[in-house]
Amino acid sequence: MADAAPIIEIKDVTKSFGSVTALKGVNANIREGEFFSLLGPSGCGKTTLLRLIAGFEQVTGGTIVIGGKPMKDIPANQRPTNMVFQSYAIFPHLNVAENVGYGLVRKKMGKAAMTKEVDEALAMVDLGGYGERKAHELSGGQRQRVALARALVMRPKVILLDEPLSALDKKLRDQMQHELRSLQKSLGITFILVTHDQEEALIMSDRIAVIFDGTIAQLATPEELYRRPATRKVASFIGVMNFLDASATGGGDTPYQLTIPALGKVNIDAAQAPAGLSAADITVVGVRPEMFTILDEDTGSFEHEVQGTVTSTDYYGDMTYYTVALPGASDPVTISMRNTAGRAVARDGAKVTVGWGADSIVLLE
Amino acid sequence: MPRLSQESRQGLTLLSPTLAYALVMLAAPLAMVVMFSFWTQDYLDLDKTFTLANYREAWTQPIFQVLMWRSLKISLIVTTTTVILAFPIAYYLSFHVRSRKALWLFLITVPFWTSYLLRVFLWKVILGYNGVLNSALMNLGIIDEPLTFILYNANAVVLTLAHAWAPFAILPIFIALEKIDRSLLEAAEDLGDGPLRRFWRITLPLAMPGVVAATLIVLIPTVGDYITPKLVGGTDGLMVANMIQIQFGKANNAPLGAALAVSSMIVVATISIGIYFAGKKFGGKVK
Structure with missing residues (x-):
């Protein structure tokens, strides 16, 4: 092709x-x-x-x-x-x-x-x-x-x-x-x-x-x-994207060292970023709703975990969209979870543990 | 079903003034004309025994035949000329005028601001023996003596009528052209048509309802016109309507005039129906 x-x-x-x-x-x-x-x-x-x-x-x-x-x-x-x-x-x-x-x-x-x-x-x-x-x-x-x-x-x-x-x-x-x-x-x-x-x-x-x-x-x-x-702009036009404030150092040949108040510190491989992105230009990163996981007994543990509170839920049948407030974030994030067998739908106000991975962080120009 | 009958009562009430008007002013006179055509004039009285003698006379007397043929010929020439000249104007208005379409339409109706009689007299001034056209041509040295074939004959009638009826032909064609979805024209072009072929295959068939309407709007009244031939037609420009007028007036033979009127009505109706179906056949079933 x-x-x-x-x-x-x-x-x-x-x-x-x-x-x-x-x-x-x-x-x-x-x-x-x-x-x-x-x-x-x-x-x-x-x-x-x-x-x-x-x-x-x-x-x-x-x-x-x-x-x-x-x-x-x-x-x-x-x-x-x-x-x-x-x-x-x-x-x-x-x-x-x-x-x-x-x-x-x-x-x-x-x-x-x-x-x-x-x-x-x-x-x-x-x-x-x-x-x-x-x-x-x-x-x-x-x-x-x-x-x-x-x-x-x-x-x-x-x-x-x-x-x-x-x-x-x-x-x-x-x-x-x-x-x-x-x-x-x-x-x-x-x-x-x-x-x-x-x-x-x-x-x-x-x-x-x-x-x-x-x-x-x-x-x-x-x-x-x-x-x-x-x-x-592209990120918000295609699908749903959570935008989180961030700052970074590094870049070029070395990994970007990101500080995301909502999630903590994380190193991101330079290959994951758009070409020629300078660390100083990073003020915001994106995370897709399905890249977060609300942990329960079946999901096991994650590379990175953060505590949050469910503020609202939208139930779609096959999926549930949660709005979760994270302590360090200015705005709550949207998290989507597939309603697989045996999975309980978290209620409003529930304290949850949210898991995420470094490869789910989208660096934006 | 009380509801429905109430609805139809309401409908009839709404309609009744117009209906009454149409019956009194249109249907009744028409019925009288038809009745007259079967009677006979007996000096100052009417002989009301049923007879077809008037029709026999109307269809066999050479003078009436000549006049009927001439009326048809003149109005067909007028109609053809008018529609053929109106189409490019309507086309230009619809496809090439981007802003101020309303102003253009308004300007087209400007001739209606003066009386029709005045406009006919103006043509006399232009076409007359010492008229504008002749003096201009003579001053330019193109002719030595005034042209006489331009006034007081059928040519003058055609020219005057074609000018007078132009807006009536432009407007329906313009509306039909406006209704054509422009993406149809792009689709035709996309499928390989050049401008001429596209015009013949898409624009003209889809404009056909407007062309048919324009044709009928011009044809029907011009057959029966009697002012224009009287003023600019001379003796060989007289038409059937002038004869009908004479029968009802000077000749004092209203039944014969009525028979002539009904006869020309039938002829015009037949031709109109023919034109309608011909247009429909060419334009396809346009929805």
Whole structure:
């Protein structure tokens, strides 16, 4: 995967709309056959980047190269990309088969071949036999599948998806996430997904570019992104993170020696930190809720332990989220525990022992 | 079901002023015209025995046929010209005017601020023998003597009507174009269409309801127009409505006038239905 050639190279891309700057110097290489996500809050520029790749907007500065070819002055209808629109953009005056075959008409492949291609694409998205349906007879999920089939049938190098699942209900969305992912893996086509839903990005992607304010804040695999977010902003955007005040010495070739008032003193391996982080810049560290453990007879003892008081509990069935006040911490921390068999749910006001490990400390830029 | 009947009572009460108005002012006169068309004028009296003689005359007399054909021809030319000229304006308004759309729409309606009669007279001033156009062309040395084919004939009627009805054609087309989801156009482009092909495959079919509406709005009233032909049409620009007016007035043959009116109503209705279905066929079932 790591050596795959880049299918899309984005070099120093900037984009302004009048006085508003949407993208300021974006660099990224998207590899052939990967599922790549552009993740960020609304208005961060992720959709603009997707539209620049599709050719609906022109870059203000920098270049976009697709398949080794610079895309400057190449209009959307000549680019090897196809888009699944957020609104699906199903042509209302055409039926499903005509929608899916829309782009094939230009390829002059003959009616029989076209029908075959359309049927195959519809079968791929589980809509076999729906060809005669009109657009207004379809449900939201079916429209989404038609939009996908319409892009797939063109056999593009890259499929661009602009928040394709945001209009679907939760259950359908979960199902489509897996279907999209397995379809992408079996076809080997590069997918670029724009989403504001961090969970969706984590589930579906090979790599994720987190975009804030028109720049890529971090580009990493889902696991790296979750375990080693580079900045506090990324850390709070992806999942839940406890931020604890801290100060540090050391760094470089030697371990960082951290003093965390809430937890105590601990040495952290330099490899665990973002590259080039200076100890003087460390004012806060992150710990994920599931990295803390509330000790009972079954959990044994931990490398580091600290006493705390439960101030509130949120019971989710499979999980319980505890808010625990630690003596040295300015704010209480959130701790999540899986409700395994035999595990008692601690009540509010209970005194608990919290266990944690040095490898769960996230150093932030 | 008392609740439902109460609801329908409420509905009828709400509707009744309009309904009464429509019945008295529209349905009743129309019914009278139809009744008249089956009677006979007997000097100052009406012979109320049922007869189809008026229709026989209306459909067989060459003068009526000529007038009907001319009316249809003129109003079809007017409609085609108006809609073809209105489409680019509506398109420009909808797709290329970013701010101040309302101002543009407002400006399009400016001609309505003056009376229609005044506007027709203005065309006489422009197109007349010593009119603006002729004197300008003569001063420029392009022509030696005034052009006479531009006023008091069918051309002048077409020109005047096309100008007068332009806003009625622009507005429905503009609204249909505004309703087109712009992502559909991007999708068509994304799937390989250039601008022309995209226009033919997406924009035009989806704008069809507006085009049909514009066509009918212009066609139906222009067939029956009698002011314009009278003022700028000369003798060979007269239309069927002028003849209907003459029958009801000077000729004192209201039954024949009524038969002519009902006949042209039937002809126009038939053509309109044809246009409606043709538009629907081309535009597909647009929801």
